[in-house]
Amino acid sequence: MKKISYIDHWEEWDQEFHFYHPVKVRFSETDMFGHLNNTVPFIYFEEARIEFLTHIGLMEGWLENENESIPVVADLQCDFLEQVYFGETLHIYVKANEVGNSSCDIHYKGVRSDGKIGFIGRGTLVQISKVTGKALPLSEGSKKKLEQGKYSRQK
Amino acid sequence: MKKISYIDHWEEWDQEFHFYHPVKVRFSETDMFGHLNNTVPFIYFEEARIEFLTHIGLMEGWLENENESIPVVADLQCDFLEQVYFGETLHIYVKANEVGNSSCDIHYKGVRSDGKIGFIGRGTLVQISKVTGKALPLSEGSKKKLEQGKYSRQK
Amino acid sequence: MKKISYIDHWEEWDQEFHFYHPVKVRFSETDMFGHLNNTVPFIYFEEARIEFLTHIGLMEGWLENENESIPVVADLQCDFLEQVYFGETLHIYVKANEVGNSSCDIHYKGVRSDGKIGFIGRGTLVQISKVTGKALPLSEGSKKKLEQGKYSRQK
Amino acid sequence: MKKISYIDHWEEWDQEFHFYHPVKVRFSETDMFGHLNNTVPFIYFEEARIEFLTHIGLMEGWLENENESIPVVADLQCDFLEQVYFGETLHIYVKANEVGNSSCDIHYKGVRSDGKIGFIGRGTLVQISKVTGKALPLSEGSKKKLEQGKYSRQK
Numbered sequence: 318m319k320k321i322s323y324i325d326h327w328e329e330w331d332q333e334f335h336f337y338h339p340v341k342v343r344f345s346e347t348d349m350f351g352h353l354n355n356t357v358p359f360i361y362f363e364e365a366r367i368e369f370l371t372h373i374g375l376m377e378g379w380l381e382n383e384n385e386s387i388p389v390v391a392d393l394q395c396d397f398l399e400q401v402y403f404g405e406t407l408h409i410y411v412k413a414n415e416v417g418n419s420s421c422d423i424h425y426k427g428v429r430s431d432g433k434i435g436f437i438g439r440g441t442l443v444q445i446s447k448v449t450g451k452a453l454p455l456s457e458g459s460k461k462k463l464e465q466g467k468y469s470r471q472k
Numbered sequence: 473m474k475k476i477s478y479i480d481h482w483e484e485w486d487q488e489f490h491f492y493h494p495v496k497v498r499f500s501e502t503d504m505f506g507h508l509n510n511t512v513p514f515i516y517f518e519e520a521r522i523e524f525l526t527h528i529g530l531m532e533g534w535l536e537n538e539n540e541s542i543p544v545v546a547d548l549q550c551d552f553l554e555q556v557y558f559g560e561t562l563h564i565y566v567k568a569n570e571v572g573n574s575s576c577d578i579h580y581k582g583v584r585s586d587g588k589i590g591f592i593g594r595g596t597l598v599q600i601s602k603v604t605g606k607a608l609p610l611s612e613g614s615k616k617k618l619e620q621g622k623y624s625r626q627k
Numbered sequence: 628m629k630k631i632s633y634i635d636h637w638e639e640w641d642q643e644f645h646f647y648h649p650v651k652v653r654f655s656e657t658d659m660f661g662h663l664n665n666t667v668p669f670i671y672f673e674e675a676r677i678e679f680l681t682h683i684g685l686m687e688g689w690l691e692n693e694n695e696s697i698p699v700v701a702d703l704q705c706d707f708l709e710q711v712y713f714g715e716t717l718h719i720y721v722k723a724n725e726v727g728n729s730s731c732d733i734h735y736k737g738v739r740s741d742g743k744i745g746f747i748g749r750g751t752l753v754q755i756s757k758v759t760g761k762a763l764p765l766s767e768g769s770k771k772k773l774e775q776g777k778y779s780r781q782k
Numbered sequence: 783m784k785k786i787s788y789i790d791h792w793e794e795w796d797q798e799f800h801f802y803h804p805v806k807v808r809f810s811e812t813d814m815f816g817h818l819n820n821t822v823p824f825i826y827f828e829e830a831r832i833e834f835l836t837h838i839g840l841m842e843g844w845l846e847n848e849n850e851s852i853p854v855v856a857d858l859q860c861d862f863l864e865q866v867y868f869g870e871t872l873h874i875y876v877k878a879n880e881v882g883n884s885s886c887d888i889h890y891k892g893v894r895s896d897g898k899i900g901f902i903g904r905g906t907l908v909q910i911s912k913v914t915g916k917a918l919p920l921s922e923g924s925k926k927k928l929e930q931g932k933y934s935r936q937k
Contacts, residue, residue, distance in 0.1 A: 666810050713814055
């Protein structure tokens with residue numbers, strides 16, 4: 318297993334995931350090398366992240382037009398561990414790895430049906446103001462939801 | 473040449489195009505069959521259509537937030553004539569084939585560097601109100617710009 | 628209801644659909660006008676078409692590397708009837724509307740959870756040879772599967 | 783300026799870029815938050831990386847069918863520094879930041895027309911065998927091309 322900079326203890330990190338969202342690899346998401354194109358896991362991360370945030374009750378407020386705050390992605394990264402192919406169903410696991418003042422470090426794990434991990438990743442989600450473009454502190458309620466999301470199991 | 477329902481006289485139709493926008497086929501736009509995925513020409517159509525509408529001076533108003541009217545696509549179609557491959561530069565030709573009261577029939581032609589046509593298509597663009605969702609008549613000025621766009625050459 | 632060129636009797640056409648594949652609108656599939664971007668239904672059509680072809684037992688052979696024949700899309704069209712938004716779950720219905728010698732006219736219907744139709748469409752699928760690029764007649768077995776697919780219900 | 787883990791000295795890092803590939807933000811690449819969707823810079827990275835590899839003479843061999851080696855992306859990351867909007871022309875700068883035995887660390891910088899940096903990123907490109915799936919050492923010739931690519935100016 319190669320060393321991943323954002324993972325201290327692999328087993329612990331691996332076992333802390335509970336929530337997942339299933340996706341099935343589309344034909345249009347493959348490329349002429351015959352496998353999943355490397356730009357697509359980030360689309361899966363976004364879809365699974367929003368499902369996770371909806372699951373823990375945070376997304377709804379952010380999608381309201383009158384709400385000043387929106388979540389933006391400050392950075393994103395992905396490590397491709399195994400090639401993934403057309404038609405595979407992947408479980409995209411999501412967890413809030415660390416909760417900050419106005420941001421949250423969200424981690425991802427894309428697991429194939431044979432249990433092998435196709436790719437992993439992480440990214441910082443920051444709450445900003447639509448008006449000023451600056452970071453807005455997360456409320457205590459939001460932080461709690463994210464903390465609990467760490468241990469939240471799929472419905 | 474197979475019969476295309478939206479073309480009466482091929483030569484005439486073919487020669488009426490003047491404006492084009494170049495695109496280069498991205499690696500991520502191919503699929504595991506080794507060619508351009510069939511969903512991508514519609515992305516090229518949108519890009520070239522907006523370049524065309526900008527060129528004739530219609531796009532700017534539609535992009536202003538305070539403007540009530542926005543253009544929406546009512547239908548779209550594409551005929552795939554030749555396979556297209558990674559790295560090819562295509563000229564996406566656009567013309568306003570017919571201008572209606574609140575809509576416009578826009579036609580497309582994707583030409584490869586060897587002069588062969590990779591795909592052709594068309595679609596109705598309708599001006600609607602963001603508020604009511606209903607069709608809004610095009611102003612005489614907008615109609616004139618579209619009519620002239622038919623004969624408008626690339627800068 | 629506007630007249631659609633590829634539909635003779637709406638009720639009959641509408642009721643002949645049985646197979647569907649569910650999709651949920653991704654955030655990355657919206658655009659700055661706030662709705663589903665018009666290029667995305669073609670991605671849903673492809674995904675649902677392949678699920679349909681898999682369901683009736685036709686897809687497997689086409690995906691084998693040693694097989695000479697592959698299916699290609701000869702044309703595609705979509706009529707956008709209602710705006711579709713982020714997070715909606717759509718049922719993408721698919722049927723083989725007409726089966727030809729080496730091709731098949733496949734029709735689509737994207738239904739929202741409130742029962743309203745968001746978009747409909749169609750496209751010709753042609754079986755060609757990877758070697759010659761020319762059309763290959765469908766076997767009697769394949770034709771039968773497609774004909775039955777017309778009346779095939781979801782598992 | 784926030785600290786980026788893969789950059790030691792910002793000015794030095796910034797000035798070592800010479801090659802760039804221009805891209806214009808497509809309408810279909812925006813999302814309902816009104817800006818460039820966060821999954822799209824990875825598409826730009828791939829397009830610019832391939833242009834860079836073509837420019838230094840490495841891509842051609844990898845695209846030949848009879849060639850055993852193909853380049854695969856082992857990891858990818860992006861830091862989003864400024865929001866990017868529809869219609870902007872970005873210069874996607876690319877450099878080979880470090881050349882290894884069978885891999886190369888490629889860095890990216892997406893610069894807006896006002897000179898501000900929209901996003902930066904990096905990723906490891908590894909040469910593998912299509913047959914075994916294992917890493918294949920880069921030839922001395924390939925390594926030299928990548929090293930020179932570091933200082934290679936746009937044609």
